[in-house]
Amino acid sequence: xxxxxxxxxxxxxxxxxxxxxxxxxxxxxxxxxxxxxxxxxxxxxxxxxxxxxxxxxxxxxxxxxxxxxxxxxxxxxxxxxxxxxxxxxxxxxxxxxxxxxxxxxxxxxxxxxxxxxxxxxxxxxxxxxxxxxxxxxxxxxxxxxxxxxxxxxxxxxxxxxxxxxxxxxxxxxxxxxxxxxxxxxxxxxxxxxxxxxxxxxxxxxxxxxxxxxxxxxxxxxxxxxxxxxxxxxxxxxxxxxxxxxxxxxxxxxxxxxxxxxxxxxxxxxxxxxxxxxxxxxxxxxxxxxxxxxxxxxxxxxxxxxxxxxxxxxxxxxxxxxxxxxxxxxxxxxxxxxxxxxxxxxxxxxxxxxxxxxxxxxxxxxxxxxxxxxxxxxxxxxxxxxxxxxxxxxxxxxxxxxxxxxxxxxxxxxxxxxxxxxxxxxxxxxxxxxxxxxxxxxxxxxxxxxxxxxxxxxxxxxxxxxxxxxxxxxxxxxxxxxxxxxxxxxxxxxxxxxxxxxxxxxxxxxxxxxxxxxxxxxxxxxxxxxxxxxxxxxxxxxxxxxxxxxxxxxxxxxxxxxxxxxxxxxx
Numbered sequence: 001x002x003x004x005x006x007x008x009x010x011x012x013x014x015x016x017x018x019x020x021x022x023x024x025x026x027x028x029x030x031x032x033x034x035x036x037x038x039x040x041x042x043x044x045x046x047x048x049x050x051x052x053x054x055x056x057x058x059x060x061x062x063x064x065x066x067x068x069x070x071x072x073x074x075x076x077x078x079x080x081x082x083x084x085x086x087x088x089x090x091x092x093x094x095x096x097x098x099x100x101x102x103x104x105x106x107x108x109x110x111x112x113x114x115x116x117x118x119x120x121x122x123x124x125x126x127x128x129x130x131x132x133x134x135x136x137x138x139x140x141x142x143x144x145x146x147x148x149x150x151x152x153x154x155x156x157x158x159x160x161x162x163x164x165x166x167x168x169x170x171x172x173x174x175x176x177x178x179x180x181x182x183x184x185x186x187x188x189x190x191x192x193x194x195x196x197x198x199x200x201x202x203x204x205x206x207x208x209x210x211x212x213x214x215x216x217x218x219x220x221x222x223x224x225x226x227x228x229x230x231x232x233x234x235x236x237x238x239x240x241x242x243x244x245x246x247x248x249x250x251x252x253x254x255x256x257x258x259x260x261x262x263x264x265x266x267x268x269x270x271x272x273x274x275x276x277x278x279x280x281x282x283x284x285x286x287x288x289x290x291x292x293x294x295x296x297x298x299x300x301x302x303x304x305x306x307x308x309x310x311x312x313x314x315x316x317x318x319x320x321x322x323x324x325x326x327x328x329x330x331x332x333x334x335x336x337x338x339x340x341x342x343x344x345x346x347x348x349x350x351x352x353x354x355x356x357x358x359x360x361x362x363x364x365x366x367x368x369x370x371x372x373x374x375x376x377x378x379x380x381x382x383x384x385x386x387x388x389x390x391x392x393x394x395x396x397x398x399x400x401x402x403x404x405x406x407x408x409x410x411x412x413x414x415x416x417x418x419x420x421x422x423x424x425x426x427x428x429x430x431x432x433x434x435x436x437x438x439x440x441x442x443x444x445x446x447x448x449x450x451x452x453x454x455x456x457x458x459x460x461x462x463x464x465x466x467x468x469x470x471x472x473x474x475x476x477x478x479x480x481x482x483x484x485x486x487x488x489x490x491x492x493x494x495x496x497x498x499x500x501x502x503x504x505x506x507x508x509x510x511x512x513x514x515x516x517x518x519x520x521x522x523x524x525x526x527x528x529x530x531x532x533x534x535x536x537x538x539x540x541x542x543x544x545x546x547x548x549x550x551x552x553x554x555x556x557x558x559x560x561x562x563x564x565x566x567x568x569x570x
Contacts, residue, residue: 299323
């Protein structure tokens with residue numbers, strides 16, 4: 001027999017073979033493969049009938065237990081891994097090898113577990129990393145003599161030195177590989193979250209945000225069912241808004257929950273994910289089909305934004321493997337992005353509603369203090385004229401003429417408001433055509449004389465963003481003249497240079513002090529400056545009391561583009 005031949009080899013020969021085995025062993029970086037190889041070498045070089053390698057975790061408990069020489073049917077009958085009683089516990093607590101001729105007679109022996117083959121002799125050798133024991137090698141039942149010799153012990157102690165190094169290296173490689181996988185997964189998660197954030201940042205529809213976020217989460221984690229419950233802004237209710245997945249139509253019995261009520265409500269109130277094991281537990285609030293259709297696990301994840309929880313994200317899977325901590329963290333990241341995007345949309349809507357209310361108040365005050373009062377005054381003048389018709393016809397006619405004049409003035413005020421409020425766009429027109437339309441509307445609505453001067457062929461090579469900026473600046477300037485200037489005449493001039501296009505709007509109205517009344521002309525001044533700056537240009541506004549106002553704005557032409565083989569001097 002091969003074992004018999006090896007057992008008869010001189011110690012030097014056995015040692016040489018062990019060194020060759022050890023060289024191959026140390027070069028192996030697969031943790032499981034290393035343990036199997038150690039057990040195989042121990043069995044072959046010791047001449048034993050059975051061998052095993054145990055590794056210990058950070059707490060000093062058995063982590064892995066790999067055997068050699070035992071049939072699979074034998075291994076299946078034994079509880080695995082061993083609990084660490086008797087001689088195994090003694091081996092874990094010593095720094096020296098154990099060599100025992102009769103296991104049953106040793107006082108430290110705690111008996112064999114049910115199904116374990118009977119063993120007589122034992123050779124146990126500890127494995128060390130520095131001063132810390134990291135495992136053991138066990139060999140039992142010497143095949144020829146029945147007892148292990150001092151040479152056998154010496155060989156196994158040498159093997160233990162090699163084995164410890166191999167195990168340490170394999171562990172380091174395993175941990176590095178796992179860490180690399182974690183980092184790779186984290187990078188993938190971050191990339192996907194960034195992609196989602198980019199998508200969500202451009203969306204203005206809440207349903208679209210929820211659909212996209214839930215779809216990406218389910219696709220990446222391979223989840224079968226997902227739902228989103230969204231909270232109302234002005235109540236403590238969570239309503240089902242989005243459902244994805246064909247396995248069930250609803251995960252829960254209800255589509256609405258109060259904050260703190262049931263699993264969905266508790267997730268919103270508790271601010272932490274809730275994981276449900278559907279295989280081993282029953283939950284009263286679940287739709288019975290959720291479990292009946294094979295879903296094993298469900299997670300309820302709060303959608304937490306900057307201002308609190310806005311909803312709950314629920315996902316369920318049929319996979320028997322539970323969701324990992326990185327999976328849950330990724331789901332939390334998506335839920336947070338969705339919550340933040342929803343908050344931004346709601347804040348924008350609130351801002352728009354507030355702006356509308358403020359504009360309504362402004363218009364109401366302007367109408368009340370201006371136009372309505374003017375109409376009321378016209379009414380009083382006409383009433384006075386009616387009373388004078390019998391006694392003083394001449395004075396009555398004077399009052400009627402005054403009423404007519406005041407009414408025409410009020411009409412002009414109303415037209416100026418229409419001019420200021422009606423939005424305008426540069427449609428399918430060039431800049432000069434658009435400004436000409438503004439001038440015509442201004443003349444008709446304000447009854448102020450206005451002239452326009454500019455290039456007859458337009459400014460055809462001016463880019464659209466710059467043209468739109470000048471168009472709106474002209475619009476703002478004319479609206480301010482109609483409302484505030486009390487002008488008789490307005491001049492609009494457009495001209496170009498090699499580098500820019502300019503527009504000047506001048507009126508002969510009452511003017512104003514730019515330093516004192518800068519913020520009193522509606523939003524016009526700030527709007528003009530913002531539009532010019534965004535287009536790469538500037539705007540200058542000058543005014544004198546009783547001396548009129550001039551708005552001068554310019555925007556640049558784009559710089560010419562040259563290829564690598566072109567020169568501006570050619």
